[in-house]
Amino acid sequence: MKGHQVTIIDIAKKLGISKSTVSRALTNNPNVNPETRKAVLEMAKTLDYQPNMLALGLIKNETRMLGVIIPDIQKPFFAAIVSGIQHAVGRMGYRTIIAQSDESPQIEKENIQALMLSRVDGFLICHTRDTRNFDQIKLLYQKGFPLVSFARICQGLPIPKVVEDDFNGLYTTTQHLIERGRKRIALLAGPKHLQASKLRQQGYLSALRQNGIGFDNELVAHTRFLADDVAVAVNRWLALAEPPDAICTIYDGGAVQVMQLLKSRGVNVPGDIAVAGFGNDPASGLVEPGLTTFEQRPYEIGQAAGKHMLDILKKRFGDVPPEITISEGRLVVRGST
Incomplete structure (x- = not known):
């Protein structure tokens, strides 16, 4: 029929x-x-x-399906992580259900509930920029679900975590700008509560201290990764009696927008103000001048997260020591600095 x-x-x-x-x-x-x-x-x-895979899962108490929750599938960084996860777990016969939170803690919570109903064998989660309540994740942990946290992580649980080379990334980038003769280096940071944003700001501050450059609070702007936030920060910096001679950002999207705003105001990049990003997104090599940026290696982050999940599943009824894996990056120097 x-x-x-x-x-x-x-x-x-x-x-x-x-x-x-x-x-x-x-x-x-x-x-x-x-x-x-x-x-x-x-x-x-x-x-x-x-x-019927769900019915078979009920019989065997496993579905060989894993839930992956990310903030935004359209961003190359998250798409590359998903690719790394899928390649890592796919070789061992696991498939993934991808759920997008769209940077909404409420949707993130709903995604977790939906994946629980789908009886996934484990969760790999990158939280939204606004996630501050991790009760839902703690409940998963208490129920015995295998969990791996990556990129934007849950700090309060003894689970495997995979993060970028956050501190070293901004330290290296700021050091590069100082070696190019820049002394007033502004930082376009992220939300204050995000661990990655904190570590990147610490790297920036460490480079300033080691080179005897005083910290100026006016040169740091915290954003929610929104275009309006970037525009407010750039306009504020350009209005200073002594504007910055370099702007360091913790994400490439912000750096590209900074360059566009500076050009629209008649500011030469890098002649007047050098600009550096973080991530090495595809767009960073297409803008003019090319964007100097710290490469994150998101595919490797995904692979590491997937391997951690496989380790948990293999030792599901034994002890799996939590660990933090740092995916090492590198500075890619282009014309913007």
């Missing part, structure tokens, strides 16, 4: 046997007669039977 999904009941009726016998045959139960198993498999192929 058109639109009808074939079930084990259909196979059983065709062969004149019980549905329990069909079920045992399809799951390679040794108690099924080999001739019966062969007949069931042939009929299943003839009828184009597709197994």
